[in-house]
Amino acid sequence: MSPRIEIEPLGDLPEVAEGDSVGALIAAAANRAGVALADDDAIVVSQKIVSKAEGRVRRLAAVAPGAEAAAMAAELDRDPRLLELVLNESRRIVRATPGVLIAETNSGWVCANAGIDASNMDEGLVALLPADPDASARRIRAELDAAAGVRPAVVVADSFGRPWRVGQCDVAIGCAGLVAVDDWRGRADTRGRELTATVIAVADQLAAAADLARDKTSGAPAALVRGAASWRTDDDGPGAAATLQRAAELDLFR
């Protein structure tokens, strides 16, 4: 079989600490695994290790909830310290019920709890999303270049829930060196007629594919995808926020 797409988890990374070079850690892990990184690869990195490396970690005990968080906490039966963080990290609350709190983050992503997450963290700590995940992706790409002399596409991914469908899928929250959205409008279908509504969120599909190769208990924080070269760009490109975020006025579900 000559597979078109191959995905390898890069699981052998040490615990990531603030200040670490994620790109260097990934390059070292690939090297130990005998995997040669190439420009044509795409590296999908879990946002959790990016957040850790960037110091985007908060100790709940150190958070002083303001009045808005306290009121929301009473209404939703949630921890006011966590809600204080959600409010700080969000432009708007999209939906708030006791079971689910969906926010639009400062970086423009709509997700539960503004992406703030306690899993796979030491007790009492939570991870915020990277403040600018596209900048994170560009930095990791530069770190990979410095460490291994390669410039693969980089995707920063996180697991998001979605309306109408059970469960979460990994999606892209940042990218560099990748056409995040492949726009087929104007091109022809198999019968030569112009496609009018086919815009493919390639970066999200890469994130989802990479998650299949990972294991939530082992916590493999990155994966290498081979075969996605057709979407690679040499320059870092506009990133995910500029291409994957639906403008609020076009979005029917705000």
Place this chain on the structure above:
Amino acid sequence: MSPRIEIEPLGDLPEVAEGDSVGALIAAAANRAGVALADDDAIVVSQKIVSKAEGRVRRLAAVAPGAEAAAMAAELDRDPRLLELVLNESRRIVRATPGVLIAETNSGWVCANAGIDASNMDEGLVALLPADPDASARRIRAELDAAAGVRPAVVVADSFGRPWRVGQCDVAIGCAGLVAVDDWRGRADTRGRELTATVIAVADQLAAAADLARDKTSGAPAALVRGAASWRTDDDGPGAAATLQRAAELDLFR
């Protein structure tokens, strides 16, 4: 590199006609490509060829719009014959604007235009979604067994848009022999603490991954995914509708 996941498009299928055995066509295409199918594989099939095989194709010129479709067409500036089909195929309209019409299909999926699609069809024809995509997946699985003596997992996939994010991703609308939703609640994270909100839509991630290996102009209608055996079930299982559809009362966006 020993990839955890490998994806191979199965593109060499003939044009599918009503009554064709999709499983037999896929088995033959794999055979011609020198690809040996195995129980542990997952076959992701584009809904379009399933619909064609099931006769779920309509000629617009033969559709007589009713009053509701005519009124909606005037309001939304859309083809009333297409809207008549959307209404017939839907339980409810979720959102209707001149640019976007989102419906909950009779089979319970929420998507634009009830999944009705003119692309890659002969002039004047549109394809409806399969009436029961899980039944389609079970049938294809049985056809693969009959043709090739194997029982891989089968996913019927389609490209859906989503709120808040630009573009479409492939998702599962039917499956057989697959744990469509991998529920990690009750299991432990890397620090031994119980995961409380991690439910992974594996079938959707498989669909998205498979789409990366396909090419919208060549129209490869199926893909083989190797490495997803941990989610395979020997019995056909409950399917996608029973596991992936969020109950309306739990869904904040109806």
